[in-house]
Amino acid sequence: SQTIHQWPATLVQPVGSPLSLECTVEGTSNPNLYWYRQAAGRGLQLLFYSIGIDQISSEVPQNLSASRPQDRQFILSSKKLLLSDSGFYLCAWGTTGGIKEKLFFGSGTQLSVL
């Protein structure tokens, strides 16, 4: 069966420090991969998606970047964190593409930038 791993679960970082969040998927090949962010008490906002290795699309301009060095690995990064980067980050995968694609989410990373 497919599983998705995301780490770390929580992270407290000072403003201006770098960030690296990692997500890996097991049990499937060539998944579509997504990074979402959830502000406190809000719904999710799509940050990046990837349909293949080194194929990254950004949905919103921001301080973050994403990379996909391997088929089932998706990394969210920042060179210098801002206070506004605080939030709950969720990685997700899907396989079918198109309108019907269901997304399966990881357990999330709670990022606090202080």
Added chain:
Amino acid sequence: AQKITQTQPGMFVQEKEAVTLDCTYDTSDQSYGLFWYKQPSSGEMIFLIYQGSYDEQNATEGRYSLNFQKARKSANLVISASQLGDSAMYFCAMREGPGRRALTFGSGTRLQVQP
């Protein structure tokens, strides 16, 4: 304009009762998909149910059913026989088509099931 509107920030329901969580959406696309996700306190998002805009019948998945009223642009989630484990945040989401990747989420409804 909001693409997905969930007007109930919080809902209470007695155990074993049914509950309806409201969702209205806004799109000019003819082809789109509607999703409901559950987010327990652990944080993960759990897929519950999907309804396509061209599906003629309301979707059902176990105790979950989707009351899809296309003309009114509403996609309400009905949970039958509520259980204590149903206490969570519930999010309605939409993917417009064709070729769009993003799932647009509503702000969610917090459901609390009381014994």
